[in-house]
Amino acid sequence: MRNKLIIIVLLSAIATCFLKAGVTIATGDFRDPITEYPWLQNFGTESSDWMPEGFTQRYGLFPNPAGNTSSWQQKNYLNATDTDNKAAVINILGAFRYDWLISPPLDLSAGDYELNFDLAFMDWNTNDPPRGTQADDRFLVIASSTAQMNSPIVLREWNNTGSEWVLNEIPTYGTNVTISLSSMHTVVYLAFYGESTVTSNGDNDLMIDNLQIRVEPVANADEFQSPAADLLLSNYPNPFYAQTAIHYQLKEMQPVKIELYNLKGQLLRVLVDENKPAGRNEAFWDGKDQTGAQVGSGCYYYKMQTGKYSATGKMILLK
Numbered sequence: 377m378r379n380k381l382i383i384i385v386l387l388s389a390i391a392t393c394f395l396k397a398g399v400t401i402a403t404g405d406f407r408d409p410i411t412e413y414p415w416l417q418n419f420g421t422e423s424s425d426w427m428p429e430g431f432t433q434r435y436g437l438f439p440n441p442a443g444n445t446s447s448w449q450q451k452n453y454l455n456a457t458d459t460d461n462k463a464a465v466i467n468i469l470g471a472f473r474y475d476w477l478i479s480p481p482l483d484l485s486a487g488d489y490e491l492n493f494d495l496a497f498m499d500w501n502t503n504d505p506p507r508g509t510q511a512d513d514r515f516l517v518i519a520s521s522t523a524q525m526n527s528p529i530v531l532r533e534w535n536n537t538g539s540e541w542v543l544n545e546i547p548t549y550g551t552n553v554t555i556s557l558s559s560m561h562t563v564v565y566l567a568f569y570g571e572s573t574v575t576s577n578g579d580n581d582l583m584i585d586n587l588q589i590r591v592e593p594v595a596n597a598d599e600f601q602s603p604a605a606d607l608l609l610s611n612y613p614n615p616f617y618a619q620t621a622i623h624y625q626l627k628e629m630q631p632v633k634i635e636l637y638n639l640k641g642q643l644l645r646v647l648v649d650e651n652k653p654a655g656r657n658e659a660f661w662d663g664k665d666q667t668g669a670q671v672g673s674g675c676y677y678y679k680m681q682t683g684k685y686s687a688t689g690k691m692i693l694l695k
Contacts, residue, residue, distance in 0.1 A: 409483035409563050414590035416610060417479075419450055421460040426450035430480030432523060437474040438516065438569055439528045446475040448568075453585050453615060454496055454550060455503050460675060461615055461692045463585040466570035467500055468513050473572035478523060481563050482589055488558035490592040491517070491531075491566065494585040494612065495553050497546035501581070506544050510578035511537055517555060518567040525567050531555050546582075552612050558592050586610050593656070603627050603655065608680040608687035611661075615692035622659040622678055622689070626652055630682055634659045637677045644671065647678070663693050 407430055417428055426449070427433070433446030453463035466475055497515075499507050514535035518528045532555055534543040557564075570582055588610065591603075609623035622634060634648040645666045647659045661678075664670055673695045679688045 407481055409481040410589070411483045411486070413489060414588055414607065414609065415482070417587045418585055419462045419464050421462060423450065425462065432478045434476040434478060434525065434567075435474060436476075438518075438571060439525075441474075441476050441525050446477065447473065448475055448477040448570075451581070451583070453494075453583060454548070455498060455501055455581065456615060456694060459615055459692050459694070461585070463494075463496075463583040464568070465581050465583045466515075466568075467579070468510070468515070468570050468572045468582055469500070469579045471573055471575045473570060475570050476518075476525060477568045477584075478525065479566040479587070481523070481565055483563050484557055484560050484589075485562055488556075488592040489560075489589055490557055491553075491555045492586075492588040492590060493553055494550050494583075494614070495546055496548060496550040496581075496583045497543065498548040498581055498583075500579045503548050505548055506578065506580040508578040509536055510543065510572075510580070512574040513543060513572045513578055513580070514539075514570075515543060515582055516567075516569040516571070518569055519557075519560060519564045520567065521562065521564060523565050525565065528567070531557075531566075549617070550583075550613050556592060557589070586612070586614065606630075606680075606682045606685040608689055611678070611689060611691050615694045616663075617694055619660055619662045620691055622647070622661065622680075622691075623656065624659070624680055625656050626654050626682065628654045632657075633681045635679050635681075636661060636665075637679065638671075639675055639677075644676070661691075663695075 433448055434441035434444060435446050436442040448464055448466050450462045451465045452459050453461045464477055497506055516533045517531045519531055520526055520528045532541060533539050534541040536543050568584055603625045605627055607625045611620045611622040613620055632648050632652045635646050636644045638644055673693055675692050677688050677690055
């Protein structure tokens with residue numbers, strides 16, 4: 377009897393520890409929460425990159441995902457024919473499309489954060505505008521305290537039936553979306569949900585890429601605090617046609633150098649080589665080299681250096 381009581385107490389203590397950590401206790405759902413930000417998740421360059429580590433999929437009409445299968449998959453971002461930039465895509469089609477792509481657990485207890493990602497919507501397998509009015513179709517970004525998405529909270533909804541965020545107005549060439557998570561000071565899971573309930577209405581691809589959780593900027597400039605570290609962030613848009621912006625942050629005012637290279641490692645252009653202020657900064661590239669000549673379509677690398685810090689990123693130019 378005494379041994380049984382000891383076992384019960386130990387199990388209770390273990391459960392309490394998991395609950396305090398904010399991680400769902402369920403079969404196949406033992407994961408350490410993400411705690412270091414900014415956290416960036418793209419969807420790779422090869423088919424072997426799918427699915428990203430820590431992500432799961434579920435199936436079921438909102439708000440009740442019941443199964444563990446889903447129709448989210450990996451495709452070329454913007455349905456481009458020649459690119460190694462992949463995205464997560466849901467083909468919003470038919471009467472039974474109720475599909476959830478769910479993030480790893482995210483520990484947001486240390487501050488105010490925001491979700492940022494690239495979003496595009498187009499006709500299936502093309503870069504043409506979406507077909508039909510799709511009154512039944514919608515896309516939701518959802519938060520929950522469990523990987524099973526129990527008691528889900530809708531952070532934003534795109535539809536064609538009165539939402540401030542119109543589904544058919546999502547650009548086929550992509551847009552960037554930011555959603556505040558500042559009210560969530562706990563461990564959460566984020567889900568990306570596509571829905572279609574009518575067989576004959578629409579056949580379109582909805583794509584997301586470059587998911588990022590980052591510290592939410594302060595609204596009042598007087599409350600500004602420098603970032604804790606220098607950091608190279610992502611560029612947007614990516615892929616791009618005419619111009620892209622490379623984002624980075626600095627812990628203090630200091631010299632910064634940002635250079636562009638081709639796949640052969642040849643230096644094409646120096647974008648920045650000067651002192652820059654603390655906080656978030658941007659460097660823009662218009663697809664031209666140091667002489668002003670336009671470079672061709674393809675993959676290029678950008679490198680940032682500040683003192684002992686050095687980091688690189690990858691971008692794709694389409695023509």
